[in-house]
Amino acid sequence: MNFFESQDRAHKKTTLLIVLFVLAVIALILMANVLVMVVFGLIGSEQLQNGGTLIRQMDWKTFAAVGAGVSVVVVAGSLYKIVALSAGGKVVAESLGGQLIPQNSQDMNQRKLLNIVEEMAIASGTPAPPVYLLASEPGINAFAAGFSPRDAVIGVSQGAIDHLNREQLQGVIAHEFSHIFNGDMRLNIRLMGALNGILVLGMLGYYLLYSSSFSGRRRGNSKDGGGILALAVGLMVIGFAGTFFGALIKASVSRQREYLADASAVQFTRNPNGIAGALKRIGGLAAGSTIENPGAPEVSHAFFAQGITGAMQWLAATHPPLEKRILRIDPHWDGKYDSSDQSEAPLDDRPTGQANSPTRPDGASNAKAVAAGAAMVGVMTAMDQIGNLKPEAVNYAHSLLSELSPVIKEAARDPYGARALVYSMVLDKGQEVRTKQLKCLQDLADPDVYALTLKLMPQMTDLDIKFRLPIVDIAIPAMKQLSSSQYSVFKRNLIALIQMDSRVDLMEWSLQKILFRHLDGQFFKQPPVKARYSNPESLKKEIELVLSMMAHAGAQNPTDAEGTFGAAAQALKSSGLRLLPKDQIRIVDMDMALENLDKLKPSAKALFLKACVASIWHDQRATVVEVELMRAFSSVLDCPMGNLPNQAQKSVSQGNLTSNDRRKSAEFSQLNENTNWREDPK
Numbered sequence: 001m002n003f004f005e006s007q008d009r010a011h012k013k014t015t016l017l018i019v020l021f022v023l024a025v026i027a028l029i030l031m032a033n034v035l036v037m038v039v040f041g042l043i044g045s046e047q048l049q050n051g052g053t054l055i056r057q058m059d060w061k062t063f064a065a066v067g068a069g070v071s072v073v074v075v076a077g078s079l080y081k082i083v084a085l086s087a088g089g090k091v092v093a094e095s096l097g098g099q100l101i102p103q104n105s106q107d108m109n110q111r112k113l114l115n116i117v118e119e120m121a122i123a124s125g126t127p128a129p130p131v132y133l134l135a136s137e138p139g140i141n142a143f144a145a146g147f148s149p150r151d152a153v154i155g156v157s158q159g160a161i162d163h164l165n166r167e168q169l170q171g172v173i174a175h176e177f178s179h180i181f182n183g184d185m186r187l188n189i190r191l192m193g194a195l196n197g198i199l200v201l202g203m204l205g206y207y208l209l210y211s212s213s214f215s216g217r218r219r220g221n222s223k224d225g226g227g228i229l230a231l232a233v234g235l236m237v238i239g240f241a242g243t244f245f246g247a248l249i250k251a252s253v254s255r256q257r258e259y260l261a262d263a264s265a266v267q268f269t270r271n272p273n274g275i276a277g278a279l280k281r282i283g284g285l286a287a288g289s290t291i292e293n294p295g296a297p298e299v300s301h302a303f304f305a306q307g308i309t310g311a312m313q314w315l316a317a318t319h320p321p322l323e324k325r326i327l328r329i330d331p332h333w334d335g336k337y338d339s340s341d342q343s344e345a346p347l348d349d350r351p352t353g354q355a356n357s358p359t360r361p362d363g364a365s366n367a368k369a370v371a372a373g374a375a376m377v378g379v380m381t382a383m384d385q386i387g388n389l390k391p392e393a394v395n396y397a398h399s400l401l402s403e404l405s406p407v408i409k410e411a412a413r414d415p416y417g418a419r420a421l422v423y424s425m426v427l428d429k430g431q432e433v434r435t436k437q438l439k440c441l442q443d444l445a446d447p448d449v450y451a452l453t454l455k456l457m458p459q460m461t462d463l464d465i466k467f468r469l470p471i472v473d474i475a476i477p478a479m480k481q482l483s484s485s486q487y488s489v490f491k492r493n494l495i496a497l498i499q500m501d502s503r504v505d506l507m508e509w510s511l512q513k514i515l516f517r518h519l520d521g522q523f524f525k526q527p528p529v530k531a532r533y534s535n536p537e538s539l540k541k542e543i544e545l546v547l548s549m550m551a552h553a554g555a556q557n558p559t560d561a562e563g564t565f566g567a568a569a570q571a572l573k574s575s576g577l578r579l580l581p582k583d584q585i586r587i588v589d590m591d592m593a594l595e596n597l598d599k600l601k602p603s604a605k606a607l608f609l610k611a612c613v614a615s616i617w618h619d620q621r622a623t624v625v626e627v628e629l630m631r632a633f634s635s636v637l638d639c640p641m642g643n644l645p646n647q648a649q650k651s652v653s654q655g656n657l658t659s660n661d662r663r664k665s666a667e668f669s670q671l672n673e674n675t676n677w678r679e680d681p682k
Contacts, residue, residue: 033062077198103412103413122474129153138158139157171276202242258320277338440500468628514631
């Protein structure tokens with residue numbers, strides 16, 4: 001099952017959630033009506049025993065009024081919770097007592113965890129999600145929360161980092177990344193919002209009982225007081241019924257997803273011992289996977305393992321039993337859990353189980369790949385990597401992090417250093433423009449950030465291009481720790497630096513798209529984007545514009561551009577598309593086109609991205625500019641894309657920008673947002 005099929009499956013699960021929610025609300029309406037009519041004497045025991053009599057004597061006006069009241073209360077409770085959760089995963093993490101782990105943490109266990117998360121993020125082509133530590137939880141557990149990769153967070157219990165070795169922790173994190181990419185995370189939050197409304201009736205009964213008992217002590221008993229007391233108790237009973245319905249809904253929506261996430265974790269790491277070892281460790285630990293925080297029941301369906309205990313768990317458990325999960329991963333398991341902590345490998349060692357993963361193809365295999373049909377193989381390989389980690393990609397990410405300068409790596413993990421690194425990426429090669437840019441930073445940027453920019457500038461100037469996007473992936477979570485005012489200053493300064501030479505080249509534009517796509521939602525309220533278009537033909541003009549830019553960016557001459565555009569159109573299976581000249585492509589139009597393309601449904605996004613990859617792969621090579629553009633497109637569409645197939649890697653990951661790469665990046669530039677792209681080499 002690929003990324004887009006997983007998104008469609010999550011959509012079907014959402015439909016199932018809505019159906020079950022409606023059925024639960026209907027059941028609550030019926031129970032509430034019976035309660036009201038019994039408490040206030042509208043029906044008696046005889047009618048209750050005779051269903052036909054009950055229906056004939058039912059006061060339907062009262063029934064409608066009670067039904068409307070219950071519906072309003074449930075819907076209001078659900079909407080309230082959904083609004084409260086709109087800020088994303090950090091709200092869920094904080095509700096469980098989670099504390100944000102600083103990106104530059106020096107605690108060895110925390111550093112181990114953050115390194116694993118960074119590797120997974122770089123391999124998948126998405127910024128590393130912030131990690132929250134449940135410091136007071138001795139059990140082994142974890143969760144992913146958020147609406148999309150942009151606002152996702154990962155939470156890990158103290159017990160997990162204390163009792164799991166690196167390969168086991170990597171298996172757990174791979175499991176959570178699977179939930180992020182499969183759409184499960186968004187479904188979990190919607191489930192929390194929906195179920196909160198069902199539980200509100202019980203809460204009303206509790207408060208009604210409390211207030212009636214308090215007023216009864218002051219005014220003495222009365223018939224009305226007895227009725228209110230009975231109503232309160234009845235609402236509490238209905239609340240328990242709502243809890244039961246909620247548990248059943250969680251179980252029906254959640255259980256099978258855990259098996260799929262376990263399988264994905266094994267696929268990501270190519271190491272069944274990792275996640276199987278973590279599950280065996282849970283079974284052998286006294287605290288198991290229990291989360292003691294009072295908010296745990298609400299989030300129980302999002303945990304890595306069963307996080308709560310109770311009388312109903314045997315019937316409505318949100319996770320399959322440990323032994324069943326282990327046997328699916330390790331069919332030869334002897335049934336014994338692991339009750340002793342294992343020794344930990346050094347922090348920078350290659351993760352266990354990945355040393356023997358396949359290497360990149362040698363020259364002979366590359367020569368075969370250039371044969372007939374290789375382009376389509378490359379396209380399908382690239383598409384398969386969207387939202388789907390590969391062991392080779394995780395290995396490559398681990399290698400990149402180990403090769404990256406410690407100074408730059410630590411700077412990227414710090415909110416001050418992260419801003420300095422991004423500023424350094426857009427500094428002009430020419431001394432005249434660079435002097436103006438540095439003067440702008442000196443006047444407008446934080447003094448410490450400006451000083452760090454000067455310090456890091458020499459290393460960033462000589463930086464191998466293969467580190468550019470990984471640095472951005474590490475820097476984004478650090479910049480999420482900025483205040484709103486700090487981010488506003490950073491964004492304003494970055495735009496000013498880019499426009500200092502009166503143009504925006506393609507790599508600068510891509511950098512802006514990636515950064516602002518992942519950071520704006522953290523600091524500014526943004527309405528959710530609804531998928532509206534199931535057919536790419538609905539956005540033909542937008543697709544024509546984007547594919548035209550891709551064709552010109554990767555082509556050596558106009559003839560190549562025509563062939564590249566034709567390959568993209570063929571992959572899209574669309575007729576009537578025409579290649580636009582460079583002078584008809586404007587930045588403002590590109591921005592608007594991507595905004596509309598974000599409204600495509602998953603299957604339509606798959607077709608569009610396939611066309612983009614076909615454009616890149618037409619000549620069996622990928623330029624640096626094409627790779628960054630592809631990353632920008634996939635970021636805007638919330639379709640995380642990791643490294644391109646191996647043949648492309650040799651083109652994009654060796655050495656600094658070539659003169660041709662710089663020329664292609666600068667071929668499209670603008671004087672302002674309304675001017676056309678124009679050729680203006682640096």
